[in-house]
Amino acid sequence: MAEVDFNWMAGGPQGSGVDTAANIFGRACGYGGLYVYGRREYHSNIKGLHSYFHLRVSNHEVSANLNDVDLLAAFDAETVVRHIEEVVPGGGIIVDKDQLEIKTLTIQTLPPEFKSMFKNYLESKGLSDRLSDLLKDAEEKGIHIFQIPYMELLRQIASKLGIDKLSKIMRMINVLTVGISFGLVDYDVELVEKAVRTFFQEKPKIIEMNVVALKIAYDYAKKSFSNDFKHNLQKLPVKEERIFLSGNQAVAVGKVLGGCRIQTYYPITPAADESEYIEAHEVLKTEIPGMDAGVIVIQTEDEIAAINMASGAALTGTRAATSTSGPGFSLMVEGLSWAGNNEVPVVITYYQRGAPSTGLPTRHGQDDLRFAIHAGHGEFPRIVLASGDIKECFYDAITAFNYAERFQLPVIHLIDKALANSSQTFPLFETKEIKIQRGNILDEDKLKYFEYRRFSFTESGVSPRVFLGTKGGIHWYTGDEHNEFGHISEESFNRTKMMEKRMKKLEAVEIEVPISEKINFFGDKNAKNIIVSWGSPKGAIIESLYKLTKEGFSLSFLQVRMIHPLPSKHIAEFLQRAEKVIDVEMNYSGQLGGIIREKTGIPMDFQILKYNGRPMTTTEVYNALKPVLLNQAPKRQVLTFGS
Amino acid sequence: MALNWVDYKTDVFVDWCPGCGNFGILVALQMALAELGLEPHRVVLVSGIGCSGKVPHFVKVYGVHTLHGRTLPFAQGIKIANPDLEVIAIGGDGDGLGIGVGHLVNAGRRNLDITYLIHDNGVYGLTKGQVSPTLQRGLKVKAVPKPNINDAINPIILAIASGYTFVARAYAYDTSHLKEIIKQAIKHKGLALVDILQPCPTYNDINTKEWYSGEDRIDPKTGKPIPRLYKLEEVGYDPIVHNIDEELKKKIGAIEKAKEWGDRIPIGIFYKNELVPTFQERIIKRIPFYLNNPPAKQRINDKEDHPLTSIDDFLKELRIT
Numbered sequence: 001m002a003e004v005d006f007n008w009m010a011g012g013p014q015g016s017g018v019d020t021a022a023n024i025f026g027r028a029c030g031y032g033g034l035y036v037y038g039r040r041e042y043h044s045n046i047k048g049l050h051s052y053f054h055l056r057v058s059n060h061e062v063s064a065n066l067n068d069v070d071l072l073a074a075f076d077a078e079t080v081v082r083h084i085e086e087v088v089p090g091g092g093i094i095v096d097k098d099q100l101e102i103k104t105l106t107i108q109t110l111p112p113e114f115k116s117m118f119k120n121y122l123e124s125k126g127l128s129d130r131l132s133d134l135l136k137d138a139e140e141k142g143i144h145i146f147q148i149p150y151m152e153l154l155r156q157i158a159s160k161l162g163i164d165k166l167s168k169i170m171r172m173i174n175v176l177t178v179g180i181s182f183g184l185v186d187y188d189v190e191l192v193e194k195a196v197r198t199f200f201q202e203k204p205k206i207i208e209m210n211v212v213a214l215k216i217a218y219d220y221a222k223k224s225f226s227n228d229f230k231h232n233l234q235k236l237p238v239k240e241e242r243i244f245l246s247g248n249q250a251v252a253v254g255k256v257l258g259g260c261r262i263q264t265y266y267p268i269t270p271a272a273d274e275s276e277y278i279e280a281h282e283v284l285k286t287e288i289p290g291m292d293a294g295v296i297v298i299q300t301e302d303e304i305a306a307i308n309m310a311s312g313a314a315l316t317g318t319r320a321a322t323s324t325s326g327p328g329f330s331l332m333v334e335g336l337s338w339a340g341n342n343e344v345p346v347v348i349t350y351y352q353r354g355a356p357s358t359g360l361p362t363r364h365g366q367d368d369l370r371f372a373i374h375a376g377h378g379e380f381p382r383i384v385l386a387s388g389d390i391k392e393c394f395y396d397a398i399t400a401f402n403y404a405e406r407f408q409l410p411v412i413h414l415i416d417k418a419l420a421n422s423s424q425t426f427p428l429f430e431t432k433e434i435k436i437q438r439g440n441i442l443d444e445d446k447l448k449y450f451e452y453r454r455f456s457f458t459e460s461g462v463s464p465r466v467f468l469g470t471k472g473g474i475h476w477y478t479g480d481e482h483n484e485f486g487h488i489s490e491e492s493f494n495r496t497k498m499m500e501k502r503m504k505k506l507e508a509v510e511i512e513v514p515i516s517e518k519i520n521f522f523g524d525k526n527a528k529n530i531i532v533s534w535g536s537p538k539g540a541i542i543e544s545l546y547k548l549t550k551e552g553f554s555l556s557f558l559q560v561r562m563i564h565p566l567p568s569k570h571i572a573e574f575l576q577r578a579e580k581v582i583d584v585e586m587n588y589s590g591q592l593g594g595i596i597r598e599k600t601g602i603p604m605d606f607q608i609l610k611y612n613g614r615p616m617t618t619t620e621v622y623n624a625l626k627p628v629l630l631n632q633a634p635k636r637q638v639l640t641f642g643s
Numbered sequence: 644m645a646l647n648w649v650d651y652k653t654d655v656f657v658d659w660c661p662g663c664g665n666f667g668i669l670v671a672l673q674m675a676l677a678e679l680g681l682e683p684h685r686v687v688l689v690s691g692i693g694c695s696g697k698v699p700h701f702v703k704v705y706g707v708h709t710l711h712g713r714t715l716p717f718a719q720g721i722k723i724a725n726p727d728l729e730v731i732a733i734g735g736d737g738d739g740l741g742i743g744v745g746h747l748v749n750a751g752r753r754n755l756d757i758t759y760l761i762h763d764n765g766v767y768g769l770t771k772g773q774v775s776p777t778l779q780r781g782l783k784v785k786a787v788p789k790p791n792i793n794d795a796i797n798p799i800i801l802a803i804a805s806g807y808t809f810v811a812r813a814y815a816y817d818t819s820h821l822k823e824i825i826k827q828a829i830k831h832k833g834l835a836l837v838d839i840l841q842p843c844p845t846y847n848d849i850n851t852k853e854w855y856s857g858e859d860r861i862d863p864k865t866g867k868p869i870p871r872l873y874k875l876e877e878v879g880y881d882p883i884v885h886n887i888d889e890e891l892k893k894k895i896g897a898i899e900k901a902k903e904w905g906d907r908i909p910i911g912i913f914y915k916n917e918l919v920p921t922f923q924e925r926i927i928k929r930i931p932f933y934l935n936n937p938p939a940k941q942r943i944n945d946k947e948d949h950p951l952t953s954i955d956d957f958l959k960e961l962r963i964t
């Protein structure tokens with residue numbers, strides 16, 4: 001099969017429907033049997049500032065972006081300014097013909113620090129700040145400039161629809177550029193129409209408008225530029241069932257399947273979409289005809305309420321979770337400590353984003369690993385589970401509940417903005433093997449014969465659990481140190497025993513959870529060099545790994561999924577064998593590397609780090625790994641790609 | 644078998660100071676539970692942190708002693724997950740009106756069918772006597788170096804403004820009246836708040852038992868003290884909103900009553916409105932079978948531990964081929 005690797009980008013002001021365009025584009029490709037990976041970038045702003053969607057289309061599964069853009073669909077001049085350097089020779093830029101004379105340095109939404117950098121760039125190239133000048137320069141590099149009369153096309157659309165005012169359809173620039181794009185690559189327009197119809201199915205009034213816009217734009221591109229563009233997208237035969245979803249959606253569906261019945265949240269990016277998606281589906285069906293189910297999503301007054309409400313619900317035997325990101329998790333910390341002390345099976349889905357403080361509210365980062373592991377006063381057991389891709393987000397959402405209930409402790413499911421807001425196509429997730437493990441629970445019948453103690457001392461540290469409301473099982477919880485019944489106790493000997501009982505559960509996690517659930521290993525077991533990483537860099541790392549292995553380099557990749565308790569013995573076994581250990585992470589200090597060194601004594605030989613708020617691409621991970629393997633790299637490399 | 648209040652006692656030593664108003668609250672609560680015939684395993688007492696926070700340990704029902712100020716979030720989580728439970732939240736005045744006041748206000752927006760008892764002693768008991776949000780400005784209590792510089796929050800007015808549908812005040816040492824108020828609060832359909840005036844003999848040397856009884860003002864005619872407290876029900880006050888048109892009028896009347904303080908302090912029910920839908924009723928509108936199969940009772944796995952939930956509706960949207 002011919003290799004397909006086509007990189008499309010749509011950009012424009014926030015509120016102009018970039019996301020919609022990308023969703024339609026991705027779906028349309030997916031309908032045609034192509035694989036898609038796409039990433040959403042946006043400002044912490046509602047309307048006006050720049051946002052874009054970088055989408056990669058392939059004939060095989062893809063799970064990261066490249067630096068390249070093959071076709072840039074620019075809704076406005078700013079998009080051209082920001083992304084022109086990413087467009088590769090042979091690629092193309094779709095641009096509004098009426099905006100060519102815009103002076104780019106006067107664009108109001110470009111911040112001063114960008115303008116002064118861009119001014120230097122223009123001066124170094126001897127270019128004026130007219131957009132047309134910039135585009136001419138690109139053209140000389142072999143980039144096609146597709147000048148499209150946006151207004152003229154909109155007028156045609158308006159007259160076809162019988163609409164008098166252009167302002168009413170200005171929003172359709174997004175679908176217009178989608179139509180142009182697909183016309184240029186000569187893709188099956190019926191699949192695109194299907195995507196438009198599906199996307200707008202809840203709003204029947206605007207379906208037809210968008211279909212008309214799509215077709216006019218598509219025909220225009222075919223008529224005006226046939227054969228101008230070397231890229232061509234053809235549908236592929238596909239038999240299997242596939243889905244197209246984001247990390248937010250994967251977590252939501254996983255949670256619901258895993259039995260989550262109460263979800264609390266206080267709105268925060270990039271976590272809130274998950275809760276809203278669940279709420280939209282609050283009435284659930286089950287496999288048993290006539291058996292109803294429902295999940296209740298509660299928007300609380302703050303994150304303090306969110307975690308404590310979820311903990312309260314968990315005490316009744318409900319699978320309960322809360323979702324947040326850094327600022328919210330900071331507020332949850334006291335509640336986390338309470339849940340640890342009271343052995344509450346509560347799940348916290350933690351979407352990292354650029355920090356500290358509000359940081360980069362809508363941008364990516366893996367800044368909070370150490371925080372997730374250490375947050376909370378005192379020592380108490382918890383599990384920190386980090387998903388590396390959207391598929392793992394789905395399965396880990398279920399596993400998190402299983403661990404929480406089996407070991408009776410809070411579980412932090414760590415994900416990040418890159419996973420939350422990326423979308424990818426997958427073969428339908430396999431669900432037959434999924435198990436729901438609720439741990440040791442006593443019901444009314446079992447309680448008839450003895451006096452129940454909630455925190456009874458046991459071999460494993462896990463005491464049988466009774467839900468609030470069960471007859472014969474009355475017990476108490478308290479944030480104070482407590483005796484087996486759950487009453488306050490400050491007795492020194494009880495304290496020692498109770499601390500040991502709780503902390504012992506981490507040993508149970510080490511023994512009872514198989515290593516296959518804690519780490520993933522890719523590549524040759526005997527490779528000389530090994531990458532360690534966690535979370536969303538996974539996709540870019542694996543793609544780089546395969547490329548470099550093909551080139552003859554000896555390289556493998558250890559992805560750590562359970563970061564606390566760290567499976568340090570196994571990790572050490574892998575790392576000891578390697579000549580070079582290469583730590584790849586999206587933070588400043590190499591947090592996982594530090595933790596591994598603390599627990600195994602093994603230092604990281606090389607660091608590839610990034611903290612500019614934009615996820616790692618395959619291109620830059622590959623470009624950073626290669627010199628390491630060639631003994632030409634500094635110990636610490638900092639990646640900076642992405643606008 | 645009918646239960647007696649002593650059946651609701653645990654054998655945990657009650658470690659409050661001698662003479663503490665909390666003793667009266669504890670007994671009144673146990674009596675209320677007994678008289679309502681509530682089975683102990685169906686009751687959950689949720690508390691915050693403070694002297695008041697210890698109550699659950701002394702009562703033989705399910706007890707959840709939580710964090711400072713967080714009694715309401717826990718209580719609401721429990722109630723939403725399992726509406727069959729009788730959930731009673733307990734907290735100090737610092738707990739509910741200081742650190743936890745955001746939860747107090749927002750709980751009013753939900754009107755869950757739970758009961759919230761505030762032990763109002765004017766001080767932070769367990770941290771040794773600092774002023775609490777209900778202490779009047781200018782008063783200096785025993786343990787602090789200077790008079791209180793802040794104005795006081797009026798819990799009754801705040802509760803009414805926040806949407807509580809049952810708002811009452813009672814007195815810790817009038818246990819039979821307090822017990823009746825607690826019973827009514829529990830029976831009320833919706834969110835009930837009871838502000839319980841609770842002398843703290845150790846740290847609040849102003850609002851003492853003697854002060855409430857008026858021992859500083861002897862009636863020259865009878866030679867007896869003139870009590871500061873009087874009961875709303877004895878002066879013909881009607882707290883009930885009978886139809887939705889009189890809601891505002893009743894609220895304003897209740898707020899006016901709640902402003903009385905000092906020489907004459909009303910106790911009893913200030914406001915009661917069962918015409919506002921409870922949170923549970925609101926959920927039923929969206930999830931009709933909620934009460935029959937609430938979150939805590941839903942089966943989520945089969946005998947082989949496979950999930951029972953169907954995600955077909957999600958997949959229908961996510962499927963592309």
Ligand SMILES: Cc1ncc(C[n+]2csc(CCOP(=O)(O)OP(=O)(O)O)c2C)c(N)n1
Binds near residue numbers: 692695762766
């Ligand atoms: C987050 C937090 N801050 C401070 C404290 C310390 N603390 C314990 S009890 C208390 C005040 C209790 O006062 P109140 O709520 O009025 O209860 P009372 O003891 O009077 O019944 C404080 C501040 C705490 N436990 N948690």
Ligand code: SF4
Binds near residue numbers: 658660662694844
């Ligand atoms: S300090 Fe006050 S409130 Fe606390 S137990 Fe003593 S008397 Fe009661």
Ligand SMILES: [Mg+2]
Binds near residue numbers: 735736762765768
């Ligand atoms: Mg107090």
